[in-house]
Amino acid sequence: MAVGLEHFLILSAILFAIGLYGALAKRNAVVILMSIEIMLNAVNIAMVAFSRYGHFITGQVFAIFIMVVAAAEAAVGLALIIAIYRSRETVDAEKFDLMKW
Amino acid sequence: MPPEVVLAILLLPFFSFVIISFILRPFFNHRPQLSGYVTIASIGASLLLSIWALIEVSGAEGHVLPMPDYEWLAIGDTVIRIGVTVDALAAVMLIVVTSVSLLVQLYSQGYMRGDGGYARYFAFMSLFTGSMLGLVLADNLLFLYLFWEGVGLCSYLLIGFWFHKPEAARAATKAFLITRIGDFGFLVAILLLYAKTGTFDIGELQHLALAGVLGGSVLTWAAIGIFSGAVGKSAQFPLHTWLPDAMEGPTPVSALIHAATMVAAGVYLVARLFPVFASSAMAITTVAIIGGFTAIFAATMGLVMNDIKRVLAYSTISQLGYMMLGLGAVGMAVANGALPVEAGLALGVAVGIFHLFNHAFFKSLLFLGAGSVNHATGTFDIREMGGLRKAMPWTYFTFLIASLSIAGIWPLAGFWSKEGILAQAWESTPILFYLAMITVFMTAFYMFRVVFLTFGGEYRGQAQGSHGLHESPLVMLVPMVLLAILAVVSGWLPISEFLGGESHSFFGALSGPLAWASLVLAGLGILLAYAIYSKKWLSAESLRRAFAPLYTLFSRKYWLDELYERFFVIRLLVNGLFAALHWFDDHIIDGVVNGIAEGTVAAGRVIRRAETGQLQAYGLAIFIGILVIVACLFIFS
Numbered sequence: 001m002a003v004g005l006e007h008f009l010i011l012s013a014i015l016f017a018i019g020l021y022g023a024l025a026k027r028n029a030v031v032i033l034m035s036i037e038i039m040l041n042a043v044n045i046a047m048v049a050f051s052r053y054g055h056f057i058t059g060q061v062f063a064i065f066i067m068v069v070a071a072a073e074a075a076v077g078l079a080l081i082i083a084i085y086r087s088r089e090t091v092d093a094e095k096f097d098l099m100k101w
Numbered sequence: 102m103p104p105e106v107v108l109a110i111l112l113l114p115f116f117s118f119v120i121i122s123f124i125l126r127p128f129f130n131h132r133p134q135l136s137g138y139v140t141i142a143s144i145g146a147s148l149l150l151s152i153w154a155l156i157e158v159s160g161a162e163g164h165v166l167p168m169p170d171y172e173w174l175a176i177g178d179t180v181i182r183i184g185v186t187v188d189a190l191a192a193v194m195l196i197v198v199t200s201v202s203l204l205v206q207l208y209s210q211g212y213m214r215g216d217g218g219y220a221r222y223f224a225f226m227s228l229f230t231g232s233m234l235g236l237v238l239a240d241n242l243l244f245l246y247l248f249w250e251g252v253g254l255c256s257y258l259l260i261g262f263w264f265h266k267p268e269a270a271r272a273a274t275k276a277f278l279i280t281r282i283g284d285f286g287f288l289v290a291i292l293l294l295y296a297k298t299g300t301f302d303i304g305e306l307q308h309l310a311l312a313g314v315l316g317g318s319v320l321t322w323a324a325i326g327i328f329s330g331a332v333g334k335s336a337q338f339p340l341h342t343w344l345p346d347a348m349e350g351p352t353p354v355s356a357l358i359h360a361a362t363m364v365a366a367g368v369y370l371v372a373r374l375f376p377v378f379a380s381s382a383m384a385i386t387t388v389a390i391i392g393g394f395t396a397i398f399a400a401t402m403g404l405v406m407n408d409i410k411r412v413l414a415y416s417t418i419s420q421l422g423y424m425m426l427g428l429g430a431v432g433m434a435v436a437n438g439a440l441p442v443e444a445g446l447a448l449g450v451a452v453g454i455f456h457l458f459n460h461a462f463f464k465s466l467l468f469l470g471a472g473s474v475n476h477a478t479g480t481f482d483i484r485e486m487g488g489l490r491k492a493m494p495w496t497y498f499t500f501l502i503a504s505l506s507i508a509g510i511w512p513l514a515g516f517w518s519k520e521g522i523l524a525q526a527w528e529s530t531p532i533l534f535y536l537a538m539i540t541v542f543m544t545a546f547y548m549f550r551v552v553f554l555t556f557g558g559e560y561r562g563q564a565q566g567s568h569g570l571h572e573s574p575l576v577m578l579v580p581m582v583l584l585a586i587l588a589v590v591s592g593w594l595p596i597s598e599f600l601g602g603e604s605h606s607f608f609g610a611l612s613g614p615l616a617w618a619s620l621v622l623a624g625l626g627i628l629l630a631y632a633i634y635s636k637k638w639l640s641a642e643s644l645r646r647a648f649a650p651l652y653t654l655f656s657r658k659y660w661l662d663e664l665y666e667r668f669f670v671i672r673l674l675v676n677g678l679f680a681a682l683h684w685f686d687d688h689i690i691d692g693v694v695n696g697i698a699e700g701t702v703a704a705g706r707v708i709r710r711a712e713t714g715q716l717q718a719y720g721l722a723i724f725i726g727i728l729v730i731v732a733c734l735f736i737f738s
Contacts, residue, residue, distance in 0.1 A: 020724065023717070023720060024717050024720050024721050024724065025717070032717075093715070093716060093717055094715060094717075096714070096715075096716065097713065097714035097715065098714065
């Protein structure tokens, strides 16, 4: 069985769905952050796969950009989580209800 | 005579108003007497030009000067033209307004000296004189109405001239509001006439009324509406209550506005539109009845007032009633066909306006005399005067002449015009004649009551002690003496013939029984006042007790003020209409606005439950939203 574009895309979709589920359903903020990383990487897989099968270099360039942004975002996100942990002594996303009416 | 000159008569006082308000008062306020000089110069010039106009009119064919008119407003196809009418009636009124105004301004130089509002006073007086001249000259109802409101405004401003006095402020408001009731009818009538005829031009309306094109109930209602304006302005029953209160203003104002000119505007209006009135028997009968009733009704209240200016105010109302009666009596004869139309119309105007002409001089003189007395004693209450004859011989002398004139004693001015009215009333409707005759008696009585109480006997006041009483300065006396001369001779002038009425000979007037009847009645009135207030053969106190119910009725002014205030204003307006409007405002208008606001708040209170502050819930919502959008794209594209 040859590995084609659709396999990469299915893998990408599965990873994205796992990430989305984690981001929306998990309580721990660190896990949410990790889920977001999974979603970003799912997109990366799709980008690289399109690049490989479509013969454009653009997708790979974008994948590198996304990795850079993801690294920066993870740093900022973790910093925020640490900051909020210091003030509220929890990383439970359901307890972060300061914006509530 | 060039038309620009006629416009100058009208514009000079306005010009003076502008100069005083915008140049003299802001920049030369340390020399207020300048504003007096400007006013006197402008009105003096108007007087000279008015005399010129009178001479020109008397030489002109049909006593009318042709004048151009100008386009004033063009609204779509409707063009409203304005212009001036210079005919005999307007020329006579011009002389009355400018001459009395000039003399009153001269007098004011003395009377108002040192008042803080000196410049403001003369500014308003100029504005008033200009508006009054405009009212007299206007050839068009809309234009006339503009000036009609202008004089009303000046009356308000000048009654409330001492606005720091609460009574003055109240009197000003009262005058404004009550005349407004009449003006409303006037405005409706103007619009009604315009709707039916398509013109505001007075000359055209007169022709249409005479030709019978304009007639029936439209004409009657229009005439009655116009008359309601005249009733308000000329203080006729039932809208007379403002005039006695208007005496809170400075006395020269009372002399000019509330005796000689503005209150006579109602009579002038009826005279100006006399063909319209005389074409409707019902309207002209209303004029005659209201006039006759007001004449006697106001006189009864004049009998018992203790404030000299209020006696004069009721006297003014009564005399204005006389003029209306004169117009009405002749008009009824015309409407019944007893008099030929052309001659009858001229006769009616002549009878009414001749009395207006004479009344302007003697009544403004009486007011100036009252002001002069007040200048010396500091009061208007005749119970606190007395004996002023010795201290103020000139004031006494001029006041006496004016009193004799108003009482209708031969050969003073009042006699001639009053005879004219009495004669016409006798010819036309005897009941009006009897009312007028009783009024002659009462007029003589109340005027000489004032004369004897003020100038006769001993001084009863404490204000300044009898040695402190002094004659007024020359600047006040000279206008009074000039007016006294006019109060004697104005009846000898051929005003009546000039306006197209009957002429009278100097001694021939005494040949008829009517003249003797009225002279005897006037003499009896004077004699009764002499008996009671000078010789005290009859005690005023015991008479008052004998006629207690009548005395109370008169001195409480028939309780009309109370009726108007308690019933119309408080019961009907404040508790009825205003309360209903207040309820509507509170519950309907505010209810809609507040309801929308409260509904929005309540909806917000429900919907804000959706804002949980949970980021993941928002994320889920975004995700579902995207799914819905994508699904829509697939389904609908």
